[in-house]
Amino acid sequence: MDKKKLVSFDLDSTLVDPTYTTFVWEIGIPRLYATKYNISLSEATSRVKTEYERIGDSALEWYDIKYWFEYFKLPGRWENLLEEHRDKIRPFPEVKGVVEDLVQYYDLIVTSNAAREFVEVEIKEAGIEDYFTRIFSATSDFGQVKKTPQFYQQICNIMATKPSNAIHVGDHYEFDYVVPRSLGIKAYYLDRDGRKPKASFTVKDLREFANLIKYPKASIDSCQ
Numbered sequence: 001m002d003k004k005k006l007v008s009f010d011l012d013s014t015l016v017d018p019t020y021t022t023f024v025w026e027i028g029i030p031r032l033y034a035t036k037y038n039i040s041l042s043e044a045t046s047r048v049k050t051e052y053e054r055i056g057d058s059a060l061e062w063y064d065i066k067y068w069f070e071y072f073k074l075p076g077r078w079e080n081l082l083e084e085h086r087d088k089i090r091p092f093p094e095v096k097g098v099v100e101d102l103v104q105y106y107d108l109i110v111t112s113n114a115a116r117e118f119v120e121v122e123i124k125e126a127g128i129e130d131y132f133t134r135i136f137s138a139t140s141d142f143g144q145v146k147k148t149p150q151f152y153q154q155i156c157n158i159m160a161t162k163p164s165n166a167i168h169v170g171d172h173y174e175f176d177y178v179v180p181r182s183l184g185i186k187a188y189y190l191d192r193d194g195r196k197p198k199a200s201f202t203v204k205d206l207r208e209f210a211n212l213i214k215y216p217k218a219s220i221d222s223c224q
């Protein structure tokens, strides 16, 4: 039998809605900071955000919750903060059905630029961890803050797959569509809110994506 094709999913805003990560960074950490330094939450939020901006999202530390706990000398353990707010992790409604379906025909992986600590807790809490062969974090596994061509190439190498045998979907136009396409990966842009004009490579949800990759001809015809 031929080797199964690889299907790669972005995580945040693709499989899981961003409420959880936003909450941890923008409310969870400022709350601990406010407790530690005995200041108001709004003052803590403003100081924490200033420090996030000073480091900036092109630095690896920006993504690293362990770094911020140490830097701010926050009380308690970072693991507890991630655990405490697990109830805010929500997969998009179609996700479970789509991965259950696609896993019969493809090898499924997750490729995220979030740190591994976040990726693992999100996938587990979303109840979809068993469907994925591997989980890759650009920051934790490769020391890269963005999904570069090298990031996708390394993943293909590790998965022993040619880019032409891989498919990727995600909600960032450049890092989930333009970059993987430049390597020859069949990438799709997930545009849940209809931000860009509809094109053959855009999908409005993961059900449409699944249909498009399983039945390419039928989906193209039905769009015309």
Ligand SMILES: [Mg+2]
Binding pocket: 010, 011, 012, 013, 014, 170, 171, 172
């Ligand atoms: Mg995303």
